[in-house]
Amino acid sequence: RHVTGAEPGRVIIMGETAGMQELMQWPKGWLVVTVMKGTHLPKTDTIGLCDPFVKVSLGEHSVKTKHVRKTLNPTWNETLELPVDAGEDVVGKFIEVHENNLEHARSIACLVVQLYDWDVTGNELIGHCYVEVYAIMERIGRPGAHGLELLLEVKDENELTVFGFDGQPTKLMVRIRFVLDEEAAQAKAAARLAQEERKRRKRMSLALEEERRLQSQIIEESLQRQMEAKERFLAQLQRESMMGGDVFACGGGAFGQTGLGHILEVITPALIRYEALPCTDMAAGVVHSLFINEEGNVLSCGSGEWGQLGLVQPGVSTSEEQDLGDEDFVYEQLVPREIHFHPPLFGSGSLKIVQVAAGARHTMMLSECGIVFSCGDGRYGALGYEEASQRMPRRVDKIAGCGKSVSAGSYHSLILTDDGLVSSCGTGNVGQLGDLLEIETSGGEEERGEAAMMRAEPQVIPGCSNIIFITSGAFHNLVIDREGQVFAFGSGGHGRLGIGEEVEKVLRPIKVCGLDSSVIMASAGDYHSLFLTGKQEVFATGSNQFGQLGLAGRGGGKERRYVLRPLRMEAMEDMEVSHVSAGSQHSLLVTREGDVYACGCNFSGQCGSGGKTALETPTKIKFLEGIKIITASAGSSHSFFLSSKLARRQRLTAQMVIGRIRNQSLAKAWDAWQREVDASYEIADWLHEAAGLQQEESWTEARAEAQTLLTWVFRDMDKALHAKEQLAHSEAWSLFKAFDLDGSGALSPSELRLALDSFGYSEEEVDFIILRCSDDPDSQVDFDGFLQGIWPVISSEHEELQ
Numbered sequence: 001r002h003v004t005g006a007e008p009g010r011v012i013i014m015g016e017t018a019g020m021q022e023l024m025q026w027p028k029g030w031l032v033v034t035v036m037k038g039t040h041l042p043k044t045d046t047i048g049l050c051d052p053f054v055k056v057s058l059g060e061h062s063v064k065t066k067h068v069r070k071t072l073n074p075t076w077n078e079t080l081e082l083p084v085d086a087g088e089d090v091v092g093k094f095i096e097v098h099e100n101n102l103e104h105a106r107s108i109a110c111l112v113v114q115l116y117d118w119d120v121t122g123n124e125l126i127g128h129c130y131v132e133v134y135a136i137m138e139r140i141g142r143p144g145a146h147g148l149e150l151l152l153e154v155k156d157e158n159e160l161t162v163f164g165f166d167g168q169p170t171k172l173m174v175r176i177r178f179v180l181d182e183e184a185a186q187a188k189a190a191a192r193l194a195q196e197e198r199k200r201r202k203r204m205s206l207a208l209e210e211e212r213r214l215q216s217q218i219i220e221e222s223l224q225r226q227m228e229a230k231e232r233f234l235a236q237l238q239r240e241s242m243m244g245g246d247v248f249a250c251g252g253g254a255f256g257q258t259g260l261g262h263i264l265e266v267i268t269p270a271l272i273r274y275e276a277l278p279c280t281d282m283a284a285g286v287v288h289s290l291f292i293n294e295e296g297n298v299l300s301c302g303s304g305e306w307g308q309l310g311l312v313q314p315g316v317s318t319s320e321e322q323d324l325g326d327e328d329f330v331y332e333q334l335v336p337r338e339i340h341f342h343p344p345l346f347g348s349g350s351l352k353i354v355q356v357a358a359g360a361r362h363t364m365m366l367s368e369c370g371i372v373f374s375c376g377d378g379r380y381g382a383l384g385y386e387e388a389s390q391r392m393p394r395r396v397d398k399i400a401g402c403g404k405s406v407s408a409g410s411y412h413s414l415i416l417t418d419d420g421l422v423s424s425c426g427t428g429n430v431g432q433l434g435d436l437l438e439i440e441t442s443g444g445e446e447e448r449g450e451a452a453m454m455r456a457e458p459q460v461i462p463g464c465s466n467i468i469f470i471t472s473g474a475f476h477n478l479v480i481d482r483e484g485q486v487f488a489f490g491s492g493g494h495g496r497l498g499i500g501e502e503v504e505k506v507l508r509p510i511k512v513c514g515l516d517s518s519v520i521m522a523s524a525g526d527y528h529s530l531f532l533t534g535k536q537e538v539f540a541t542g543s544n545q546f547g548q549l550g551l552a553g554r555g556g557g558k559e560r561r562y563v564l565r566p567l568r569m570e571a572m573e574d575m576e577v578s579h580v581s582a583g584s585q586h587s588l589l590v591t592r593e594g595d596v597y598a599c600g601c602n603f604s605g606q607c608g609s610g611g612k613t614a615l616e617t618p619t620k621i622k623f624l625e626g627i628k629i630i631t632a633s634a635g636s637s638h639s640f641f642l643s644s645k646l647a648r649r650q651r652l653t654a655q656m657v658i659g660r661i662r663n664q665s666l667a668k669a670w671d672a673w674q675r676e677v678d679a680s681y682e683i684a685d686w687l688h689e690a691a692g693l694q695q696e697e698s699w700t701e702a703r704a705e706a707q708t709l710l711t712w713v714f715r716d717m718d719k720a721l722h723a724k725e726q727l728a729h730s731e732a733w734s735l736f737k738a739f740d741l742d743g744s745g746a747l748s749p750s751e752l753r754l755a756l757d758s759f760g761y762s763e764e765e766v767d768f769i770i771l772r773c774s775d776d777p778d779s780q781v782d783f784d785g786f787l788q789g790i791w792p793v794i795s796s797e798h799e800e801l802q
Helices: 018-023 087-097 102-109 181-242 436-440 654-674 684-691 699-713 717-739 749-757 763-773 783-801
Strands: 029-039 052-058 061-064 075-084 110-117 124-132 148-153 171-180 247-251 266-271 279-284 288-293 298-303 332-338 353-358 362-367 372-377 389-395 403-408 412-417 422-427 454-460 467-472 476-481 486-492 503-511 519-524 528-533 538-543 562-568 577-582 586-591 596-600 615-620 629-634 638-643
Touching: 029 052, 029 110, 052 075, 061 075, 110 171, 124 148, 279 353, 279 629, 279 638, 288 353, 288 362, 353 403, 362 403, 362 412, 412 467, 412 476, 467 519, 476 519, 476 528, 528 577, 586 615, 586 629, 586 638, 717 749, 717 783, 749 763, 749 783, 763 783
Parallel strands: 403 467, 519 577, 577 629
Antiparallel strands: 029 075, 029 171, 052 061, 052 110, 110 124, 148 171, 247 266, 247 638, 279 288, 288 298, 298 332, 353 362, 362 372, 372 389, 403 412, 412 422, 422 454, 467 476, 476 486, 486 503, 519 528, 528 538, 538 562, 577 586, 586 596, 596 615, 629 638
16 A cells, blocks of 8 residues: 555555556655664663664665764764655566565665664664655655654564663654755755865864964973973882882773773773772773772772672661662772672671672672672573672572682683582573583473573583683683693684684583693683793684784784684793783783783773774883783773782882982972972971981981972972963863864763763762853853863863873
């Protein structure tokens, strides 16, 4: 039937009566489709976001929009043009094919709108909509018509409604207009003029920005000449103060998983500052992170959507008498915060945690006495007990022995006991539980279903004994026995298991061959694996899409997309490697000297190289030079580095004491210069405190040297402060551009609130700051308003953030 003005999104098959005759009268022209926005998109990426774009097709012609990164409610506002055949031709084609190929007939008569998720490895179709163009041609083809706006409901391949992240139907808003060829030519000419005007404005903006950059560079070079000597002392002081159990972080922190107090990407390692130092162990997951301090307390940060943080809101008691609701728990934490265990779960007394593991949405913890705890998403059984979501750490009771080590994959967990046996729980759809063979023999694939692929109670993996080390990737596992042999099971895609062939799944542990000597450590990433032998040699296998295997030295490079057997990293042959860590698609290597090398994906700065270019060969992280790193943890898009604890316990020699007094004096003077303090303040008391009870013959000489350096710092105070004011203007412009997400040249209320939230302001403080710029809280703020109303308030926080 031909239905005029039909419901948008519904497929209508053309009839053979009056509708056909009316259609044959339509002339040839252009269909102008404006893709405006989408709402309620489903989560398709591992971090719970989407990179959507829209493809529009009519007959044999198709066009698509640009993809929008990391959003579930995208806005495109892109105008696309498709040629429309004359009605007589369309009817002829329709009659020719509709009897044999109904889908082809639909594509001729209907506008097909397809919603995709963009990805580096391949685009994924989310759903589609059909619009019977010729049924609404009369409404969209009127001269001077603005167009018809349609809200289309997205359907999947089975013509079922697609639901988004919040349970609402996924919808697309488009505007459709039909123009004749002459009108289309005029519209294109107008579009070309508009595009040229935009390019001209962009050139002017770039020229202005370049001028400001040059001015800022001149000021910075002037200051640099005055500060070179001071910076050398300060850099040494910073390295000395950071050594000893400190944790450094870099990479993406969209949910606060870097623990640095903000959600920005950090491309060089930055010190995590929190009170419960030093740190003894850490684990980087997908969207959350875990830390252990010397007292055995666990700290967490990042996303807690499924309870994986194990944190309650400040002021909420975890006593036995109080029942906690969903609003009492933390769903996002920007800095590491201590987890308080619920006393009734394990009785009174202190509890010391010695190991943590971070999965995609759950957390595993091992205490000193061998008790295993877990929290987070339990829908797939990864917690070790029947619970859909556990928001506070709970003991895993049904373990065959005393826990010795734990590991966490995306949706499964492994537990190593002191008798050398390994237990598994969670989902085993690709064999990551290591014993699905027993389940497989109990019934066919259809009879088992999805429920049979999951197990909440940990069970011992058969044929896996004398194990001393375990590690879990997203969907595969590696275990090492006492003889140094490695066994692998789980997903075998891209050769990540290192068994010589690419298989969909390996249901039982199988030996990894090709390693020259016994293996003492291994690390399983999402798509690759790393092995460290007793000779301190590193072997790698699996995906090499971003160079994470570090094989450029073998003539392979990134063009060798994956390998099926472990290959030696020849670039690390002269290094005594002591620790390896495999992330989602990058690798970290730590040497005995404390140096760190990184390779692989670096889109979020997770390699800490100072840029975002992928590293095809192991590259030394120069920003950690002078700091002895003992271990590292690679997450999905971020990394952690733990420095040595020995420096905290070493007694300072006389020469080190004098050097520290000199450096700390200069550091205090530098701090005073930044705060514009008068140069005449007394430092004698501070110098006496810094010396402590150390009685050194060179004390008088050191104090005199410090006083001379202090005077030198304030020598050009007025000139330096003037230059600092000019530099602040340049910094304000850089920060303003970072906050202007859509590049419009002005900050919208949502952009401004997001920016101020990243500095830790409360909602009341944000409202007060916005009112400093305008009486209307919904108005946009240009750069002048930002400089006068907001920059003076946040400039101190910006310096701290930098």
